[in-house]
Amino acid sequence: MLIDKTLADACRARAACAPGTDVLLDAWSEATPDRRAAMAVAKGDLQLAGACGGEGWKQLAEGDVVGALRVARGERCGSAAMRLLEAEALLAAGAIRAGLERLDALHHEGEPAACLALARRRHTLGDHAGAERAATALPMHVQTALIGARAALINGRAASAFRFIEPFLGGMVPLPEPSVAGAVAVVAASILARRGQLAELERFARGLLDAYDMHEDMMPAAARVAWTAGLSAQAWDRFGVEDNPWMAAARLELAVLAGDAALASRLMQRAGPLGAPAAAALRLLRGVTREDVPDDESNTVFREGVTVHVWRTHPHRWRPWIEAARQTPADVAVFDLAGNALPDRRTVPQVVLDDGALIDLLPPIRVPVQCGGTGLWISPLLCRGFGFGHDWPEEETRMLETSTRLAARRKDAAVWVLGADEALANAHLGRPIVAVAPPGDPFWAGLLPERVWPGLRVVRADACSGWSGAGARVAEAARSLSALTGS
Numbered sequence: 001m002l003i004d005k006t007l008a009d010a011c012r013a014r015a016a017c018a019p020g021t022d023v024l025l026d027a028w029s030e031a032t033p034d035r036r037a038a039m040a041v042a043k044g045d046l047q048l049a050g051a052c053g054g055e056g057w058k059q060l061a062e063g064d065v066v067g068a069l070r071v072a073r074g075e076r077c078g079s080a081a082m083r084l085l086e087a088e089a090l091l092a093a094g095a096i097r098a099g100l101e102r103l104d105a106l107h108h109e110g111e112p113a114a115c116l117a118l119a120r121r122r123h124t125l126g127d128h129a130g131a132e133r134a135a136t137a138l139p140m141h142v143q144t145a146l147i148g149a150r151a152a153l154i155n156g157r158a159a160s161a162f163r164f165i166e167p168f169l170g171g172m173v174p175l176p177e178p179s180v181a182g183a184v185a186v187v188a189a190s191i192l193a194r195r196g197q198l199a200e201l202e203r204f205a206r207g208l209l210d211a212y213d214m215h216e217d218m219m220p221a222a223a224r225v226a227w228t229a230g231l232s233a234q235a236w237d238r239f240g241v242e243d244n245p246w247m248a249a250a251r252l253e254l255a256v257l258a259g260d261a262a263l264a265s266r267l268m269q270r271a272g273p274l275g276a277p278a279a280a281a282l283r284l285l286r287g288v289t290r291e292d293v294p295d296d297e298s299n300t301v302f303r304e305g306v307t308v309h310v311w312r313t314h315p316h317r318w319r320p321w322i323e324a325a326r327q328t329p330a331d332v333a334v335f336d337l338a339g340n341a342l343p344d345r346r347t348v349p350q351v352v353l354d355d356g357a358l359i360d361l362l363p364p365i366r367v368p369v370q371c372g373g374t375g376l377w378i379s380p381l382l383c384r385g386f387g388f389g390h391d392w393p394e395e396e397t398r399m400l401e402t403s404t405r406l407a408a409r410r411k412d413a414a415v416w417v418l419g420a421d422e423a424l425a426n427a428h429l430g431r432p433i434v435a436v437a438p439p440g441d442p443f444w445a446g447l448l449p450e451r452v453w454p455g456l457r458v459v460r461a462d463a464c465s466g467w468s469g470a471g472a473r474v475a476e477a478a479r480s481l482s483a484l485t486g487s
Contacts, residue, residue, distance in 0.1 A: 033057075034081035035113075041088050042117035043143055056085050065093045080111045087114075091121065094309060094352035096335075097345045112138055119147045125354070126313035127337040128154045139164060140173050142180055149187045158194040161187065182221025189225040193387040198229075201388060205229035209238050216246035220274075223250040227257045227440070230388030232463070242270050249274040258463035259445025261285035280442075287447025290363040301351055301361055302328035309349040310358065312336040316424035317443065318355035320364030320452050327365070359448075369455035369484065370430035373414040375407035376400075376478055382419045382436040389466045390439040396471035404475050415478040420444055427453045432481035434459060434474050457481055 037053025040046075041060070050061025056071030072086035083106055091099035100121060106114030115138040123131035128151035135148025145164040152161035167173045168184050175181045185208065192201040208214065208222040209231065219239055226235035232254055239250035248270035255264040256278055264282050268275035302308065308330045310322060315338075325332045333349075335341050343349075353361075378400065383392040400417070407413035415432045423435035433453075437444035437460040449458050457477035461467050 032081070034076075034079065034085075038081040038084045038113040039116070041084070042113040042120070044120060056082070060085065060089055060092065063092075065089050069093075080106060080109070080114070084111070084114055084117065088117070093348060094350075095345075095348045096125075096309070096311065096337075096352065097342050097347075100337075101345065107134060107137060110137070112141065116141060116144045116147075119144055119151075122337065123147050123151050124313070125311050125337045128152075129338065132157070132160065135164065140167060142168060142173070142175060142184070146180075146183055146187060149191070153187070153190055153194060158191050161194075162191050165191075178215035178217035179221075181215075182218040185218070186221050186224050186228075189228040189387070193228050193390075194385040196385075198388045201229045202231070205231050206234075209234055216244075219246045219250040220253045223253040224257065227254060228387035228390075230390070232258070242267070245270070245272050245274045248272075252278050256281045256285065256442060257440045259285060259442070259460065260463065261446070282442075284442035284448060285446040287451055289359065289448070289451060290361065301353075302330040302332070304329035306330045306351060307347075307349040308332045308351040308353065309343060309347075310334045311352070311354050312338075313354050313356055316421075316427070318358060319424075319428055320366065321358035321362055322355055323365040324362040325358055328362070364452045366452060366454060367428055367430045369432060371414070371432070373407065373412050375405040375413050376415050376417060377407045377410045377413035378417040379419055379422055381422070382417070383438055386439050390461065392436055392470070393467050396467055396469075396474075399471040400474055403471070404478065415481050417474055417478070423456065427456055430455050432478075432484070433457070434477045434481070436470075436474070437461070455481065455484075 033052055033054045034057070037049040037057040040052060041049040041057070046061045050058045056068050059065075059067035059071065068085060068089040072082045072089060074082075076082045077086075083102060087099045087102035087106070089099075090102065100118070103114050103118040103121065107118045115134060119131045119134035119138075120143075122128075122134060131151040132148050132155060135144045135151065138144040139148070145168065149161040149164035152158070152164065165184050165187055168175055169188060175184060185204075189201060189204065192198075192204065205222075205226045205228070208218075208225055214222060223235045223239060226232060226238075236251060236254055239247040242248045242251060248267050252264055252267035252271050252275050255267050261282060264278060264285060268278060268282065271278075302325060308325065310325055310332060312318075312322075312334060322334055326334070330351075333343065334355075335343055378397060382397070383390070385391065410416065415434060416426065417434045417436070418426065419436055420438045420441070423433050426433060432455045434457045435444070435449065437458050439461045443449070444458060445460060449456055457480060459470055459473045459477055461470065
């Protein structure tokens with residue numbers, strides 16, 4: 001007696017499968033090439049969609065958006081796969097709102113590929129609450145669960161994040177491949193750190209480091225878990241064979257987390273193609289701005305008569321570049337999916353960019369330093385939830401309070417000492433700020449913040465000694481700002 005083929009459909013919707021298993025389930029359930037391509041493009045793999053799908057999918061993979069739309073709106077336009085193809089083609093054409101609305105409609109109809117695609121797109125565009133909501137519709141698909149968990153962590157919802165990945169950690173749902181298992185491990189470590197479960201985090205990290213049968217694909221993720229647990233030195237020793245590209249990639253992960261651009265550059269060469277994911281982080285660590293690599297590319301994008309849509313992915317981080325874009329001759333509009341600031345659904349711009357992409361196109365607008373006030377004001381929230389040894393110690397605050405003059409009120413202070421998010425939210429004011437950098441973030445580990453905001457000084461944890469002596473470094477940074485402003 002044959003098993004009902006809807007069971008195979010349900011299995012595919014519940015869990016991401018290894019490539020061979022995917023093919024088996026697709027063949028058994030008689031999945032069409034369009035349906036297989038729809039799930040591939042939902043995962044963000046355009047090339048796979050073009051390879052396994054028919055006409056339309058191939059055109060989308062090749063960048064022929066008009067051709068893909070023509071197929072999607074042709075004879076088969078009523079099928080879920082063709083509607084998803086239309087949505088993806090609209091997104092590729094820059095009609096972000098129209099594409100998202102079509103994905104949202106499919107999502108509400110329970111189409112699995114659309115649920116994953118919508119969660120991924122919203123997360124990428126900075127709407128983490130929307131991504132989390134979309135991901136709840138497909139909780140047993142591991143890619144969707146990972147997006148939901150990451151979005152929940154950004155939203156400060158560690159318990160919700162854990163609910164997404166708990167079935168995979170507990171073995172209730174199988175993980176498809178080692179690299180995905182590594183991604184789940186990293187999210188699990190972040191959840192434990194956010195919850196302050198440091199003993200459990202250390203046990204988890206040691207269990208990974210002691211697993212000498214670990215698949216190579218998991219090594220970079222295991223290094224990140226170990227860093228989160230305060231075991232960087234042990235991870236560095238564990239992945240000590242740099243002639244092995246996977247071990248070099250694991251050490252590269254540690255170098256990026258430590259903010260060491262020179263070491264990361266050397267290890268990228270050792271890791272070869274496996275080091276490619278670190279390329280963007282390395283650019284941030286080097287702190288290169290557009291003035292350092294002048295050419296006329298930005299003039300091509302931001303010339304008069306060109307309509308440019310910029311989508312915010314972070315509330316404040318890329319503000320100096322957004323302001324620079326607004327001052328170009330182009331017709332620049334800025335939108336925010338999380339804030340429901342959306343374009344007209346009929347508008348199709350000539351260029352669509354996320355705000356982070358602007359750093360490769362424009363020099364930032366720098367904010368002049370505004371002086372005034374006396375003393376120091378210290379935020380109660382500086383750096384928490386990053387892992388063992390990565391959180392700001394209260395004793396450093398106490399040392400700072402006893403060694404410097406404090407202002408009674410924030411508005412009266414000459415210098416503010418703030419955590420990273422608060423520093424970015426206030427940097428546009430030009431007030432002198434000492435920012436306590438979150439460990440592991442290449443943006444803060446690199447040179448960009450101090451290059452872009454002249455009134456900002458960044459204090460970072462040391463890769464070896466952590467936050468020891470950081471209070472004194474904050475005091476010194478505050479003194480340098482006071483001297484700069486004459487306050």
